[in-house]
Amino acid sequence: xTSRLRDDADFRRYWLAxxxxxxxxxxxxxxxxxxxxxxxxxxxxxxxxxxLEAAPYLLTGLxxxxxxxxxxxxxVMVSADLINAVVIGSIPVAHLLGVLTVAQVLVVGFVVQTxxxxxxxxxxxxxxxxxxxxxxxxxxxxxxxAGSLIELFVPPLAGLTLAVLSPASLLTLDALSFVAxxxxxRGIVRVMSEQRADQAPLRPRVIFADIAEGVxxxxxxxxxxTMTIVGSLQSFAGGGFVALMVVWCDRVLDVGTSGLRFGxxxxxxxxxxxxxxxxxxxxxxxxxxxxxxxxxxxxxxxxGIVTVLMPSWPLASIALLTWGSAYVLVIVNSVSYRQQxxxxxxxxxxxxxxxxxxxxxxxTLGSIVAGVISSQLGVRPAMVVMGLFGFVAVGVxxxxxxxxxxxxxxxxxxxxxxxx
Numbered sequence: 001x002t003s004r005l006r007d008d009a010d011f012r013r014y015w016l017a018x019x020x021x022x023x024x025x026x027x028x029x030x031x032x033x034x035x036x037x038x039x040x041x042x043x044x045x046x047x048x049x050x051x052l053e054a055a056p057y058l059l060t061g062l063x064x065x066x067x068x069x070x071x072x073x074x075x076v077m078v079s080a081d082l083i084n085a086v087v088i089g090s091i092p093v094a095h096l097l098g099v100l101t102v103a104q105v106l107v108v109g110f111v112v113q114t115x116x117x118x119x120x121x122x123x124x125x126x127x128x129x130x131x132x133x134x135x136x137x138x139x140x141x142x143x144x145x146a147g148s149l150i151e152l153f154v155p156p157l158a159g160l161t162l163a164v165l166s167p168a169s170l171l172t173l174d175a176l177s178f179v180a181x182x183x184x185x186r187g188i189v190r191v192m193s194e195q196r197a198d199q200a201p202l203r204p205r206v207i208f209a210d211i212a213e214g215v216x217x218x219x220x221x222x223x224x225x226t227m228t229i230v231g232s233l234q235s236f237a238g239g240g241f242v243a244l245m246v247v248w249c250d251r252v253l254d255v256g257t258s259g260l261r262f263g264x265x266x267x268x269x270x271x272x273x274x275x276x277x278x279x280x281x282x283x284x285x286x287x288x289x290x291x292x293x294x295x296x297x298x299x300x301x302x303x304g305i306v307t308v309l310m311p312s313w314p315l316a317s318i319a320l321l322t323w324g325s326a327y328v329l330v331i332v333n334s335v336s337y338r339q340q341x342x343x344x345x346x347x348x349x350x351x352x353x354x355x356x357x358x359x360x361x362x363x364t365l366g367s368i369v370a371g372v373i374s375s376q377l378g379v380r381p382a383m384v385v386m387g388l389f390g391f392v393a394v395g396v397x398x399x400x401x402x403x404x405x406x407x408x409x410x411x412x413x414x415x416x417x418x419x420x
Contacts (some may be wrong), residue, residue, distance in 0.1 A: 005142055010190045011131055017184035019146045021081070024177025026150050027170055028088065030158040030266055032109060033246045034257045035091075035167035039102050043379065047243035047371030049109055054239065054367070056114035057352070057360025061121075065352025066210040068121035069345060073192045074185060077126070080119035081182035084112050089175035095168035117352065124351035126192035128339050137284050137336040144277035144332050151270025159263025214349025217342065222401040223290060224341065224354065227334040229400075230293065231358030233393035234330060237304055239366030240386025247379050253313040261313055268317040272324020279325075280332050289337040291406035293330055297397050300326035301390030308383040334358075 005011050037046045068076050091108055094100040131139045161170055218224050245266070246257060255261040283292055303323035310316035335351070342350045366386060374382035 005131065005135060005138060008131070010188045011139065011142075013184050013188045014127070014130060015142060015146065017077075017181040018143050019150065020177045020180040020184060022147045022150050023154060024088075024174035024181075026154040027158050027177075028174045030155050030263075031162065031167035031170045032105065034162060035171075036102060036105055037246050037250075037257060038167065039105070043244065043247045043374050044371040045102065045106075046246055047367050047374070048106065050239060050243035051364045051367035051371075052106060052109040053113050054235075054359045054363035056110060056117050057356040058364060060114055060117045061352045061356035061360055062211045062215070062349070063207065064117040064121040065124075065214060065349040066207050067348075068118060068352075069125060069210065069214075069348040071122070071193075073122035073126040073129075073348075074188060076122040077119050077185045078182045080115050080122075081178045081185065083115050084119075085175045085178035085182070087111050087115065088171055088178065092169050092172045092175070095166060100168055120355065121348040121352045122192075124335075124339065124355075125344070125347035128347060129192050129344065130188070130190060133340055136339045138281050140332055140336045140339070141277045141281045144280075144328065145274060148270045148272075148274030148277050148328070151273055152267050153270070155266030155270070156260060156263030159259055159261075159266065162258035162262075210349060211353075214346050215353050217346055218350050218353050221341065223405050224338055224350070226397065226400040226402050227290075227293060227337060228354045228357050230297065230393045230397045230402075231331070231334050231354070232362035233389055233396060234297070234300065234327065235358045235362030236366035236369075237301075237386050237389040237393070238327060239363035240370030240389075241304065241308070241383055243367035243370045244374055244379050244383055247374070248308075248383065249313075252380050253316055255313050265313055265317050265320065268320040269324040271321045272326075273328040275325040276327075276329035277332060280329060280336070283329075284333075284336075288406050288408065289333050289340075290402040292333045294397055294402055294406055296326045296329045296333070297390075297394045300330060301387075301394050303327075304387040304390045305384060308380060308387055 033046050033049045036042075036049050040046070087108055091100065091105060094104055127139055128136050158170065218228060249255050249262055249265055250257050253265065255265060280292075287295075300323065303319060303326060307316060307319040307323050310319050334354075338351055338354055339347065366389075370382050370386050373385055376382075377385070
């Protein structure tokens with residue numbers, strides 16, 4: 001294994017696969033809610049699209065994590081990509097045939113994310129094995145840097161394209177990106193799963209026991225447990241914001257649902273994410289992961305409210321850019337921390353359990369609640385209410401074991417720490 005990630009051919013293939021996939025996913029993140037909003041004009045159904053992005057984690061996340069720890073991770077990732085290429089590709093085909101319905105769009109959104117839970121479970125375990133635990137934060141930073149650049153450039157381009165091309169047709173790019181990702185992952189030579197000769201036969205009781213083992217580790221590990229709780233609260237606030245973002249752009253910022261201004265608002269988040277991804281490896285050399293979470297959360301909470309209250313789209317974009325740096329820093333730091341301190345045989349289970357609670361529970365409930373509140377109070381008041389939950393995350397973090405872990409000034413010191 002080479003010391004520098006840029007010289008590691010297999011990591012380059014992995015990075016390329018994730019970049020392809022994230023490009024397509026970012027196109028869909030813009031096009032899918034716009035498609036539903038144009039078909040229905042309903043803020044609630046538009047918010048429901050965001051909820052369906054995370055809801056599958058509530059149903060399949062734990063099973064996907066347990067199974068991916070047993071199965072060949074590379075095979076799982078390739079299979080999930082190819083299945084999703086077909087599923088998402090059904091929307092432009094139905095649109096071309098003139099038979100596309102809102103129900104199909106919602107079902108496709110749900111199925112794609114359900115399949116992705118298996119990809120995600122395998123991916124969480126694959127990366128530490130592929131690059132080694134010492135390089136996990138660096139590897140995650142490289143992937144998130146690419147993702148942030150994609151978030152910077154793709155939404156403006158998607159916004160411009162939506163002025164001349166239907167959102168359903170634009171989803172063809174996401175289908176092709178899944179195929180490209182599958183080919184890149186298939187080209188990885190080094191193994192991403194360690195051999196386990198002592199595994200019990202695959203039976204329902206065994207799977208539930210595997211799930212319980214992963215959840216128990218998450219619950220007992222003070223740092224992982226607290227970061228998961230904090231992540232759930234931040235995702236609740238963030239999910240509420242994103243669920244109403246298209247409607248916010250149209251009704252509050254008055255930039256419509258296509259064009260350059262619309263794309264720039266969506267792309268502003270990418271600059272903040274890029275800043276966070278680049279900064280994390282450097283910050284981890286000076287501060288433990290727990291301290292980074294403690295310090296980034298208050299900035300994220302304040303900026304979430306400030307962004308919503310901005311009176312114009314240029315100011316909103318600047319605020320969104322700044323908020324993105326703090327918000328994404330909390331996420332990448334938490335994921336890297338989990339991957340560093342979790343035993344290899346539990347990586348898929350623990351990380352999908354954490355993602356289920358933060359992404360599945362927090363994001364899904366936040367999206368639904370935001371849709372309901374917006375129908376009663378309006379878009380901006382609903383977003384302010386959701387943003388207040390960011391301060392709840394701050395309160396939880398600063399009264400949790402994270403303060404003691406941060407005081408130890410060793411990001412891996414809590415690895416063996418168990419608090420019931």
